[in-house]
Amino acid sequence: MELISNNDGKWSLKRVSELEYLMLSRIQDSADPSGCEEAVIRLYPSPVTPTAKLDPQAVKSIEDDWREYAGPDIRDGFGKALNTVGSDLASACVEEADGVDYYGLTVPDSHAESWCSALNQARLVLHHKHDLPSEAGEMESGPVSEEWLAILQSEIYGMIMEFLIKEVLWE
Amino acid sequence: MSVQNTSVEVEAVPVADIEGSENLAPPWKVLIFDDPVNLMSFVTLMIRRIFGYSESKATELMLQVHHKGRAIVWTGEREKAELFVQQLQSCQLLAAMEPVD
Numbered sequence: 001m002e003l004i005s006n007n008d009g010k011w012s013l014k015r016v017s018e019l020e021y022l023m024l025s026r027i028q029d030s031a032d033p034s035g036c037e038e039a040v041i042r043l044y045p046s047p048v049t050p051t052a053k054l055d056p057q058a059v060k061s062i063e064d065d066w067r068e069y070a071g072p073d074i075r076d077g078f079g080k081a082l083n084t085v086g087s088d089l090a091s092a093c094v095e096e097a098d099g100v101d102y103y104g105l106t107v108p109d110s111h112a113e114s115w116c117s118a119l120n121q122a123r124l125v126l127h128h129k130h131d132l133p134s135e136a137g138e139m140e141s142g143p144v145s146e147e148w149l150a151i152l153q154s155e156i157y158g159m160i161m162e163f164l165i166k167e168v169l170w171e
Numbered sequence: 172m173s174v175q176n177t178s179v180e181v182e183a184v185p186v187a188d189i190e191g192s193e194n195l196a197p198p199w200k201v202l203i204f205d206d207p208v209n210l211m212s213f214v215t216l217m218i219r220r221i222f223g224y225s226e227s228k229a230t231e232l233m234l235q236v237h238h239k240g241r242a243i244v245w246t247g248e249r250e251k252a253e254l255f256v257q258q259l260q261s262c263q264l265l266a267a268m269e270p271v272d
Binding site: 042043044045046047048049050051052053054070073074077078116117120121123124127134154158161162165166169170 | 202206208209213216253256257260261262263265266267268269270272
């Protein structure tokens with residue numbers, strides 16, 4: 001996979017292999033925390049620190065307000081980012097290079113934040129759902145396991161995020 | 172029924188006193204907690220964007236989060252603290268607030 005900043009208000013994913021495209025096409029599903037309470041709590045944490053010197057009733061009141069007012073906005077923002085990435089991925093084309101078919105995709109710079117959000121949501125959920133180590137080198141299971149695929153996904157997503165942060169979003 | 176000639180005494184409170192009393196409310200701290208999954212560059216970028224801090228200050232705070240597990244990134248009135256926590260959580264940073272001791 002090649003990541004290119006076009007310096008024309010767009011960035012491109014080039015020479016995306018079949019496996020890499022499969023990983024990208026999983027972003028939306030992977031970012032869904034359903035069925036994993038830890039992932040839900042991680043994506044939608046309490047607004048109050050666990051060590052806050054407040055009585056439990058005050059904490060409950062703040063958390064109830066948060067769920068009612070801030071929660072839907074946060075959820076909506078996450079959903080919009082995932083939809084933007086889904087639409088961008090739907091525009092991917094097959095491009096031939098050196099006799100091999102690859103996927104290619106050009107994305108407006110203005111979508112970079114949505115991509116970072118979607119990729120990060122997916123990374124967080126993957127780590128919680130599969131109880132992944134924070135470092136890829138710590139993996140012990142073989143290369144064909146679900147955990148290995150989840151680590152590969154997370155690594156690819158992290159690499160794209162690093163590119164977007166350094167080449168597109170950093171001012 | 173007529174309400175003419177009815178008077179209600181209301182004690183006037185100067186606006187300055189109301190604003191002053193708001194300022195006496197205890198300040199709140201906004202904290203970011205370490206999350207090994209979040210990229211360091213991502214945390215730095217979001218701190219810069221949300222608080223308008225310089226690159227060096229944002230990097231210093233990110234490193235504090237990374238090494239010490241948490242960092243106080245802002246202190247001030249509760250409403251603004253809530254807004255910052257919402258913005259940070261919208262970027263999937265592990266952020267929360269608490270009153271200053």
